[in-house]
Amino acid sequence: MCSSDLDGSLVRLSQVAFCHDTFERGLTRARFNGRPCLHMQVNKTSSGDIIDIARAVYDYVERESLLMPAGTSLGTNSDLSVYVSNRLQIMKESGALGGLLVLGALFLFLSFPVALVTALGVPIAFMGGLLLAGALGVSMNMITMFALIVVLGMVVDDAIVVGENVYRLMEEGMDPHEAAITGTAQVGRPVVATILTSIAAFLPILMLGGQVGNFLRPLPLVVSLCLVVSIFEALTILPVHLAHWAAPRMDRGKARGGRTWYLPLRALYTRFLSSCLRWRYVTLAAALSILAVVGTLGAYRVPFVFFDDFESKLFYVSLRLEPGTSLDETERVARVVEAAALALPESELESVNTLLGVSAPEISIYELGSNLAQLWVELREGPSRQMSVSEVIELLRADLDPLPPGVQGIEFGQMQAGPSGRAIPSRHNRDRQSRSSGPFRGHCRHHRRRARSGRRPRDHWRGHSRSAPVAVRQGRHNGRIPGRRRAWDHRRRS
Numbered sequence: 001m002c003s004s005d006l007d008g009s010l011v012r013l014s015q016v017a018f019c020h021d022t023f024e025r026g027l028t029r030a031r032f033n034g035r036p037c038l039h040m041q042v043n044k045t046s047s048g049d050i051i052d053i054a055r056a057v058y059d060y061v062e063r064e065s066l067l068m069p070a071g072t073s074l075g076t077n078s079d080l081s082v083y084v085s086n087r088l089q090i091m092k093e094s095g096a097l098g099g100l101l102v103l104g105a106l107f108l109f110l111s112f113p114v115a116l117v118t119a120l121g122v123p124i125a126f127m128g129g130l131l132l133a134g135a136l137g138v139s140m141n142m143i144t145m146f147a148l149i150v151v152l153g154m155v156v157d158d159a160i161v162v163g164e165n166v167y168r169l170m171e172e173g174m175d176p177h178e179a180a181i182t183g184t185a186q187v188g189r190p191v192v193a194t195i196l197t198s199i200a201a202f203l204p205i206l207m208l209g210g211q212v213g214n215f216l217r218p219l220p221l222v223v224s225l226c227l228v229v230s231i232f233e234a235l236t237i238l239p240v241h242l243a244h245w246a247a248p249r250m251d252r253g254k255a256r257g258g259r260t261w262y263l264p265l266r267a268l269y270t271r272f273l274s275s276c277l278r279w280r281y282v283t284l285a286a287a288l289s290i291l292a293v294v295g296t297l298g299a300y301r302v303p304f305v306f307f308d309d310f311e312s313k314l315f316y317v318s319l320r321l322e323p324g325t326s327l328d329e330t331e332r333v334a335r336v337v338e339a340a341a342l343a344l345p346e347s348e349l350e351s352v353n354t355l356l357g358v359s360a361p362e363i364s365i366y367e368l369g370s371n372l373a374q375l376w377v378e379l380r381e382g383p384s385r386q387m388s389v390s391e392v393i394e395l396l397r398a399d400l401d402p403l404p405p406g407v408q409g410i411e412f413g414q415m416q417a418g419p420s421g422r423a424i425p426s427r428h429n430r431d432r433q434s435r436s437s438g439p440f441r442g443h444c445r446h447h448r449r450r451a452r453s454g455r456r457p458r459d460h461w462r463g464h465s466r467s468a469p470v471a472v473r474q475g476r477h478n479g480r481i482p483g484r485r486r487a488w489d490h491r492r493r494s
Contacts (some may be wrong), residue, residue: 027368028357029331032075032088034342039355054081068152077351077378087145098122106160109259110167113246117238118163123238124233129226138218147222154198154223155230159192162234165241176247180239188235195231199224220335239279289476312349315389316376317341317396318359321406325371331356333404336372340399341377348387350378363415369410389414 013019030039042052061074063121068074099119105116126148138144169175202220206213257475278284317337334354341352347467353376360374362365378383379392387395392411403410 020038024244027356028355029327029355029368031334031338031354033351034078034338039353048165050081052083053081075351077353078376082313082381084142084145087142091145091149094152095122098156102156102160106163109262110164111246111248111259114167114242117241117246118159119158120241121151121230121233121238122155125151125230128229128233130223132225132229133218133222136221137315138221143217143218144222147219148226150219151223151226155226158234159238160196161187161191162238163242163246166239167246167248168177170242170246175313176243180243182184184235194233198287199227233343263417278312300460312383312386312389312414313379315377315379315393315412316361317377318411318413319373319407320359320409320411321371321373323369323371324406327357327370329366329406330371330373333406335376336404337373337375337400340396341375343389343399344377344392345395348379348392350380350488354376363410 015486030037032039042057044050060244061076065074094481099122102119102122104114106118114127129151129411133144162184165187166180169183171178174182202223205216264335283319319330319334319337321333334356338352340353342349357370357372358366358374360369377392377396393414397412400410466494
């Protein structure tokens, strides 16, 4: 009720308005695959395991779907754990392939025991590096797995050099224990210098600040720690294993079972190296020429992209209608776009999730409004998909041309990794044209000349209404910039 300030009489709400019980007016709505739905989003904490969380969500949906009433169902979409699973699979395949290549290369030139002992350095370096990185607060994430893939080819270099030199001394007849000590000491300093050079290439990334620095922090830490554990294993553990397990059998002071098939290749390389040393200036000039050609091609032919776009299975279509558009009208327009998305080939489409009254191109950036709508289109994962995300977007864009009536703007985008963020948005309205072109060009140049000369720019429109610039845009200036009198006359006429 309302109390009057004059006589204290009461005015009941029913006397000035219609009152009835109803639900609160909804600000947002959601649709899934063309049907109304309740949309819930599951986010993990910084310490959560996205693969375990996704598995728990799938188990819950499968269990509760059996208890749902008739006409209702549970479903999932936008599972981001697939990217982590794919990266883990790549790391497993790369590790297995790298281990086989190391074993094969060492077996061809040395012996199987040496190859096996040397390859053991890879898991030792990985386990030690991850333990140290975990102590520094690094978790297992996409950047950590990328760092492991990068360092995979580096952690065996020092072990190969040490193992080959120790085995060479054993083949020459030296005692295995003495060969392990002497061979490691001979190549210890160059191997340490090589590892330190690699570490020095990655550690400066820790000096980056801001969001980019926090995003890339696991990369130099994991790479450097794995290399440190690798050099420790190559200089301490590997020589002991070689002395006990990889000593060749001797026959009259010579090793039995040595590899000799590569001797012709070594002789050919020796002749080539002698020629290069004899014609050293020609060799130097040729090397510098090749370096210049490669550098030129890299500078002018190879594009530089700091964070490249990756192929995502999700993309969004954001709609912005005229301000003041009701949520019902926004839903009607969004259904047109939704129908076009659902018409995509079944071999490409997984699901379509429509959000009405909200636009959220990023998790931490969202906007509410009855004139906003956003569709999240999920494509199939795996080899069954024949089209890329860009091709699907172009196909959908062609189906939506021309745009539905009432749409002020439409945006297509896809989820991206990295801290670079979205491009800076810029919206231009037709009634707010720049004064740097058209009839205002001379006016702006006049102001710039006065500014460079130190004089205050003269304002032709000072003290007048905004109708004068409108008159100029409507073409009433007769090809000239109107002065004060013309602007005043037009204001009087209007």
